[in-house]
């Protein structure tokens with residue numbers, strides 16, 4: 001690809017120079033987004049051109065420089081520079097450009113050069129530096145990539161050897177871990193063949209997890225046993241459709257056979273989790289300031305350690321509580337640097353147990369900003385829409401869950417971004433927040449009516465005038481959204497509830513939108529007051545006029561274990577928790593149809 005310098009100028013660069021870029025080249029260069037804003041305001045066109053990115057700058061420079069020495073122009077007064085196929089100059093051309101820049105900078109200035117050219121040569125120096133840094137950056141990135149690849153291949157080879165050792169010792173010795181050995185007796189010991197199968201994995205109607213975490217120095221022989229202990233349990237999720245008696249194999253996608261549209265991709269799937277290797281590590285999260293929870297937690301930790309030989313993680317506060325009770329609990333693990341270590345927790349933990357009410361499940365979910373391990377919620381609160389397990393029977397429950405398979409409810413979450421009006425672009429936002437119940441935008445302490453403009457995938461939905469708006473998941477449909485007049489929705493239904501809070505309009509009924517949409521709630525510039533966003537009832541953020549909240553379905557649901565199955569659990573929770581549609585039955589005697 002060639003670039004040409006033209007006389008007379010098309011895009012002026014300095015007093016006597018021009019350059020034009022073919023639209024194709026410009027289109028290619030547009031994808032390079034390194035912005036440099038250091039150019040002279042006296043060269044507005046060049047400035048503008050340079051904003052397209054470093055590639056344009058480097059090309060422009062080489063062309064500019066060539067133009068300074070007319071001997072380098074061809075007979076038509078054109079100069080050219082080479083680009084790679086994608087329109088981006090390769091390292092060589094970057095270095096050439098840099099060399100050329102250096103040469104031109106070192107040349108004595110010709111008499112009569114205008115001031116802006118001096119300034120331009122200063123800019124050249126800046127660009128030369130930037131070019132050098134770009135070339136160095138590229139070289140070091142390439143070296144790093146090679147190093148990572150080498151490490152990856154080494155680690156993979158090591159893991160395969162290790163697996164082989166473990167499998168062959170497992171085959172010859174069997175598993176010797178007290179009760180865990182008993183429970184694994186139900187499951188066949190993994191042969192190298194099944195191992196290979198599981199590595200290829202993913203059955204027709206399921207998802208597999210093979211995340212492996214290895215701590216310590218993998219070279220050391222004594223770590224073979226340790227590595228075996230810290231292997232993250234792998235499991236498989238599969239689904240079936242309750243009520244489908246035909247047992248007929250359905251198509252995964254919409255089928256148009258004989259003009260009839262059928263689909264098995266219904267949302268009301270019952271998910272089943274089957275462990276493919278034994279869970280090793282449990283995180284126990286507890287409601288604070290509750291004596292009954294503290295007593296149960298201590299008892300459960302002891303049982304899980306002694307009978308199930310599991311590694312236990314708790315929050316730092318809980319570890320202190322346990323150690324105050326007895327130094328026996330020294331084996332319980334926790335984290336010191338919450339910010340760094342909690343992010344990695346999902347890689348260490350096979351199962352999360354919550355002891356509390358719905359708020360503790362929300363707390364557990366909020367700790368995992370990405371993937372969430374399966375959660376077993378024990379009810380120690382007043383309502384418990386998401387806590388189907390009774391704490392009195394925790395041994396039987398955990399026994400059966402550790403054995404599997406488990407029915408689970410995949411509870412979808414919402415990913416929320418606050419976008420400030422002051423932000424330079426859409427991606428320049430604050431850290432996102434992920435919610436299990438809902439995000440609420442309300443008037444806070446302001447006594448003015450909230451005024452919120454709502455868009456769904458860029459289509460205008462409505463303007464909320466009232467106390468506020470709730471964007472809720474289906475799991476959250478039984479919480480604040482319900483209190484504001486929203487419908488109760490089965491948690492497996494993938495959708496986003498759009499529920500106004502005290503709307504000042506008689507016709508504002510709640511909506512349920514499909515799960516794939518992106519919603520944007522904007523505080524208009526002419527709004528009389530600020531609005532406030534809160535996430536699962538916590539972490540309030542002020543939204544000034546011009547600020548917006550953007551929200552869409554997160555890719556990481558919260559898998560909560562079911563007592564029986566997700567539908568029975570849901571119905572039981574609304575019967576027990578809300579006494580839904582409870583009414584005395586009418587007596588038989590009385591008027592009847594003629």
Ligand SMILES: NC(=O)c1ccc[n+]([C@@H]2O[C@H](COP(=O)([O-])OP(=O)(O)OC[C@H]3O[C@@H](n4cnc5c(N)ncnc54)[C@H](O)[C@@H]3O)[C@@H](O)[C@H]2O)c1
Pocket residue numbers: 357358359360362381382383384385386437438475476477478479480481483535536537
């Ligand atoms: N008017 C209201 O109903 C109202 C007002 C504010 C907040 N809330 C809810 O409280 C939640 C925060 O809960 P918390 O426990 O941290 O605070 P909290 O301790 O104040 O409890 C609020 C109540 O909401 C219940 N709850 C929470 N999630 C639920 C769900 N998914 N389904 C049914 N009930 C649920 C809890 O069991 C509890 O009784 C918020 O996400 C919001 O949904 C409700």
Ligand SMILES: Nc1ncnc2c1ncn2[C@@H]1O[C@H](COP(=O)(O)OP(=O)(O)OP(=O)(O)O)[C@@H](O)[C@H]1O
Pocket residue numbers: 285286287288315356357358359360361362363380381382383384
């Ligand atoms: N591990 C935790 N650390 C800090 N706060 C927590 C933790 N677990 C729960 N909470 C908070 O404690 C509050 C009460 O928790 P929870 O809802 O579980 O108990 P509850 O109010 O007694 O039960 P219910 O909601 O059924 O009435 C919630 O606001 C929740 O966010």
